[in-house]
């Protein structure tokens with residue numbers, strides 16, 4: 001081996017991804033400045049979109065990348081929400097600070113849960129996650145200090161801890177949601193572009209081959225499960241900071257925190273980083289235009305899901321990717337031999 | 341004699357009524373090249389599954405460099421230096437050829453991503469896949485997939501390399517190239533166990549030949565002697581026709 005510079009290099013970015021990065025930065029600046037141009041209702045809607053995007057991104061990481069199809073992520077949404085109320089009401093911690101606390105505790109509690117449910121595979125794993133979420137719900141319904149089965153509200157004094165004025169409070173909650181979704185999206189992208197991400201992609205394509213090439217499957221999946229549980233708990237704390245009221249049924253709701261999230265991810269494109277972004281836009285467009293229709297709205301959601309699954313099984317973004325080979329978040333490693 | 345690189349003692353494995361390993365005892369010395377032949381369904385690939393840890397043995401022990409690895413999983417065995425190719429290729433179809441090989445180097449070879457890139461470049465050159473480096477693995481032909489199997493296994497930096505039928509379908513010229521490449525590998529001191537129906541390629545490489553049938557070793561020893569033995573002509577008639 002000589003010390004000369006190698007006659008090859010590895011490239012990640014593409015022309016489209018560089019353009020996408022510029023567009024993303026402009027969009028991020030505009031969204032960060034939303035308090036300057038958006039009304040209160042718009043900002044609430046945006047915050048909600050952010051939390052759904054974060055949840056979808058995390059579910060996608062689990063199911064789309066690590067092959068862990070969970071239908072029990074509401075366990076961590078509810079857990080995070082309850083940590084907000086527990087620490088803020090019972091221990092007097094500033095509500096914003098409870099978000100990272102919820103994240104750490106959510107990740108910790110996920111370890112024993114994983115040890116239990118990782119013994120199951122396929123459909124049994126999915127059922128296991130759902131059972132665990134029910135266990136979480138039953139446990140929190142027992143805690144009378146947090147309102148037991150009927151739940152509780154965040155006292156005004158605690159809410160004022162965020163900020164005195166109402167506008168400022170709304171802005172801070174908005175910015176917290178914005179920051180969280182940026183961290184979740186950015187963190188997911190970063191994770192997938194590292195060595196760990198390579199392991200995940202390998203596991204997804206062939207467990208047998210990746211294991212025989214030295215990839216530690218169990219450990220990699222555990223890491224993803226724990227990280228996504230922690231982050232989901234943070235999103236949970238934030239969701240209930242927006243709502244200011246919690247109950248076991250709302251906190252551990254399988255429809256709100258898992259079914260819609262799966263819809264978003266699957267429609268957008270499971271197993272792609274871009275998918276949840278596309279999915280969340282479609283979901284909220286449908287909801288904002290059709291929600292007044294009541295149950296017809298739900299039927300339309302179902303219809304959209306069926307059509308997409310039949311016509312574009314890899315979701316809308318998967319369809320675009322197959323057609324045009326576009327990658328907005330480049331994880332692919334291309335080797336160039338410039339001297340050839 | 342130095343400790344063998346791998347030693348199987350009384351290894352048994354059955355699938356229902358099918359016995360694929362019937363109290364198998366095998367030793368491979370460091371630097372040795374061992375050839376394995378046997379009819380279809382004899383248990384050759386199953387033997388690799390047992391050695392590589394893809395499948396757990398029902399009983400018996402497997403030792404790598406005098407260390408008992410019977411309870412280790414495939415990933416741990418690969419990190420220790422046991423690497424295998426699959427008879428039926430299992431490419432990572434969502435990745436490029438280059439990335440496939442990087443996985444082997446990064447995890448099996450326990451390298452940083454940067455180091456793994458360099459290792460992958462080296463292995464792609466060696467296995468003649470350089471021109472396909474950026475192609476998606478699922479666009480490869482069967483022959484190229486088999487090469488990729490070997491490239492990934494090599495990228496892990498094995499001390500014991502298990503090759504499962506990599507010469508089938510090669511042209512005369514390609515086969516000679518393969519033999520040359522494996523001869524080159526042997527000079528680096530690694531041990532090789534090679535299952536192959538293309539017997540003339542096998543005989544150009546191996547020091548010792550083992551014949552397996554119904555999960556049992558039915559003949560073993562100097563390749564030429566074994567090929568000429570009564571056991572081979574009886575149970576293994578017609579293998580040359582495949583070659």
Ligand SMILES: Nc1ncnc2c1ncn2[C@@H]1O[C@H](COP(=O)(O)OP(=O)(O)OP(=O)(O)O)[C@@H](O)[C@H]1O
Nearest residue numbers: 355358360378379380381382383384385386387427
């Ligand atoms: N997972 C399994 N479950 C059940 N039977 C199996 C399994 N794996 C292998 N077998 C059976 O065990 C026997 C040995 O298979 P193996 O793949 O080891 O044969 P082989 O010697 O490699 O044959 P070939 O030359 O065709 O590759 C076959 O009868 C096969 O059908």
Ligand SMILES: [Mg+2]
Nearest residue numbers: 384385386427
């Ligand atoms: Mg076989």
